[in-house]
Amino acid sequence: MKAWQFEGTGKPISLNDIPEPQPGPGEVVIDVKAAGLCHSDIMYMQVGEATMPFLPMTQGHENAGVISALGAGVEGWNLGDVVGVCTSGARPPAGMFTPGGFADKFLADARDLARVPEGLDLALAAIATDAGMTSYHAIIEVGGAAAGMKVGVIGYGGLGQFGTRAAVLAGAQVHVAETKDSVWDLARAAGAVDVVRDAGEWAGQGFDLVVDYAGFDTTNKALEAIKRGGTVVQVGLGKSTFTVNTPTMLGRTLVGSLGGTVQDIEKVYALLLAREIEPEYTEIGFDEIGAGLERLRRNEVTGRLVARFGD
Known part of the structure; x- marks a missing residue:
């Protein structure tokens, strides 16, 4: 499968061929449908070589998609369920310390899944897993x-x-x-x-x-x-x-305040579905992620960039 990976400080993110993930106990594989681009991606490209546990690292920590494989012991989730993934839950943060979602498929801990309500656009579902969750948690739950x-x-x-x-x-x-x-x-x-x-x-x-x-x-x-x-x-x-x-x-x-919870994500999902929150964002394609990160670095983005890919 294809994945956008950070290979070292000073190097641009690269589109590489990598093996598909296989779920272990308590894990699921998600076919990624949308992934948000964040300034944290830029920060980790500047200092990540000193902090990431291994390279190359598949980036992308705002992810939503469809469950395509279940590991042993996973309960409450089924193949075909539409989910977002919490970035600060049971598994170390994706795209920074574990492989992220700038890829065709993404491995997640089932405890980090947020259920996407029917009718919510997957681009919104993706950006709510970090931009939505982190901001909501900071101002409402912490502040x-x-x-x-x-x-x-x-x-x-x-x-x-x-x-x-x-x-x-x-x-x-x-x-x-x-x-x-x-x-x-x-x-x-x-x-x-x-x-x-x-x-x-x-x-x-x-x-x-x-x-x-x-x-x-x-x-x-x-x-x-x-x-x-x-x-x-x-x-x-x-x-x-x-x-x-x-x-x-x-x-x-x-x-x-760092991150948030699955419950925060689901509260934001409800507000998005009700159109109480209507964030500004721009969609790009999977093949545009590298260029999109450069646009972020140059401060040329209003709101959020989100890559939509897959069927």
Whole structure:
């Protein structure tokens, strides 16, 4: 079968022929139908050689498709079931520490499967497994966004668009900071009451919660925006390090959020099916994944890129 693989730092992702996976106990094989492209893919192409357990590594951690083989002991799932795969569940993260879904077939732990409801487009099902899950978990489950809260969202990209809408649906007053003004109208349409270019403009404005989906040394700006007793949730990994002014931390909470759960994915699936969340995304073909990652690197993508392939 074909797979897009990372072969080493400084090298472009390569389309290679590899053996088809075989399911072991508790595992399933999925015929991949859609796979999202993420900035984390770019990050791991920059530093992955030092962290990945082996090379080449098939990338792709936002995956949805159809179960085509069952390992011994798998219960509750059948051949032909349509599923998404949680990226932070029982199995180490796909595309980073285990082979991912930029391939014709993908091996998954059955405990990491989320059932895709009938009628939900598989492109949406794929991007909900990371962009949807991670953003929802950070702003709702970790941040606790709720009615009456003043909430800031830093970065209106693949994750920020989900997080913004989830907080709006929870009844929060949501403000967005985004450098790309071409997406400001999308943020307003999702329910944001205000959009600014720089989160530094929020200093001293008494936010209850700020979720940083960007991570381009924006964390201190988030801390300066929240009131004493407020919370900043760090999600974005735009840069590997950031600077925080120590006095700004006093009386405030800074917490990181990584991934989410199968239950988070299924909650996002329900919101997508009801069209309560309508994320911006662009479809490409399987053979365009390499070029699509380069578009991401150049910051030429609005929302999310998702590769659709198979019948």
